[in-house]
Amino acid sequence: MRPSLPIAFCFVATQVLATQAAFAQSDRDILFQLSTIDALLAGVYQPLATLDEVLEHGDFGLGTFAGLDGELVLIDGEVYKAAADGTVRRMPGDTATPFISLTWFDADERLQPPPDQDYAAFKTWLEERLPSPNLTYAVRVDGQFAKVRYRSVPAQKPPYRPLKEVAKEQTYFDSENIAGTLIGFWCPSYVKGLNVPSFHLHFLSDDRKSAGHLLDFTLTEGEVTLDPTTGWTLELPMDKAFLRANLGADRAKALHAVEQGEQ
Template sequence: MPRTWFLLALIIAGSVQADNDREILYQVSTIDALLTGVYQPLAKLREVRTRGDFGLGTFDALDGELILLEGQVYQAAADGQVRLMPPDTGTPFMAVTFFDADHALDSPADQPYADFKTWLESRLPSHNLIYAVRVDGVFDHILFRSVPRQNPPYRPLAEVSRQQTLFEQSAIRGTLIGFWCPTFLQGVNVPGFHLHFLSADRRHAGHVLDFRLAQGRVQLDQTDGWEVQLPLHPAFLDAPLHGDQSRDLQAVEQGHSTP
C-alpha cells in the first residue's frame, strides 16, 4: 500500500474509533463497590473527563453528588453549595459518555416522577440498551439530596444515607442529568433511572428523589457500548462484592434507609 493511502487509512480508522468512543458508557468502579463503602479516590476527574462530557457520580470520601454537564464537573455538597471542581479531584464512582442526542420528545405537562419514569420507559426503543438522559424543563417541585464527606473506616452507603441532607425547590428551571440502564447491569450500575439535578442558575443540585415536572424537553443518547474500569486499589480488590445488594440500592436511590 502506498504511504499516502496507508496514512489515509489510519486517519479514517482513527475517526471511526473516535465516533465509536462517543457511544460508550464509561464508568469507574461499580455501584456495588460504592454500596459496600469503597469511597477511596480510584480515578481523577481529569482522567475520566477524557471519556465524556456528561454524567454523574460522587467524590473522594463520598463528598457530595457529582454532576458532569457540558464538560463541567459540579459538586452538590451537603451544605447546599454547588461548586465547580478542579481536575485533580478524586472519584470512587463515576459514569460518563459524550452526549449526542439520538431522540428528543416533549414530556406531558404536570407529570410526577413516577409517571415520568413509566412514560419515558414506554418510549425507549429497546430495554436492552443504555440511554443517557437529559431533561431540560421547569419543575413545579423537586426533592433532591446530598451526603456529607465521610471519614474512614467507611460505612456502607445504606448507613451513610441516613445522614443525607434533603433539599426542596419549587417553580425552578433546571436540568436532569443521568442514565437509564437495563436490569442485567444490576450490581455494576443502577438498573432503571439514576438522575441528578442541576438548576439553570447553577445554585442548586443533588441526587433526584422526587419531582413534578411542569414542562420539559427530553433528550436521549442511545449508548450501545459499555466499558468498566475495575480499579487495582486495595479497597476495591478487598471489597466483599458478593450477594444481592439490590434492596440496599433501592433504599439509597429512593432516599430511604434500610432497617
C-alpha cells in the same frame, strides 16, 4: 478461475473494514464507568481517579467524590459538587472520585413529555418510548419544575461505612418553581451490581445554585433528550479498597433504599 481466491479475500477484507468503521463511529456512544455501584454500596469511597483522568471519556454523567463528599454532576464537560450543606460549586480537574459514569452526550432523540408529570409518571412515560429496554441511555431533561426533591450525602472519614448506613444522614432539599436540568442514565436490569437499573438522575438548577441526587419532581414543561449507548467501558480500580471489598453479596435492597432516599 484463478481470480476467485483474491476476490473472496477482498470480500472478507472489506467486511472487516466495514465492521471497524461501525465501531469507530460509535466511539462516542460508550458509557465509561469507574468502579461499580456495589463497590460504592460496600463503602469503597477511596480516591480511585481524578476528574482530569475520567473526563477523557465524556462530558455528561454523574457520580460522587472521594470520601463520598457530595453528589457529582457532569454537564457540558463541567463538574459540579452538590455538598450536603446545600452548596454547589464547580470542581477542578485534580479532584478525586471513587465512582463515576459518563459518556459523550449526543442528542439523538428528542421527546416532549406531557405537562405536570411527577417522577413516577415520567418514568412510565419514558420507558414506554425507549427504543429498546436492552440498551443503556444517557438521559437529559431540560425544563421548568414546579417541585424538585433531591438529596446529598455528607463527607465520610475512614473506616468507611456502607452507603446504606451513610444515607441515613443524607440531607434533603426541596425547590419550587425552578428551571434546571436532570442529568443521568437509564440502564437495563441486567446491569445490577455494576450500575443502577432503570433511572438514576441528578438535578442541577440553571443558576447552578441547587443540585443533588434526584428523588422526585413535578415537571411543568420541558424537553427530554436521549443518547443510546451501545458499549461500556468498565474501569476496575487496582486499589486495595476495591480489591478487598466483598462484592459477592446481593445489594439490590440496599441500592433501592439508597436510590429512593428511604430511611
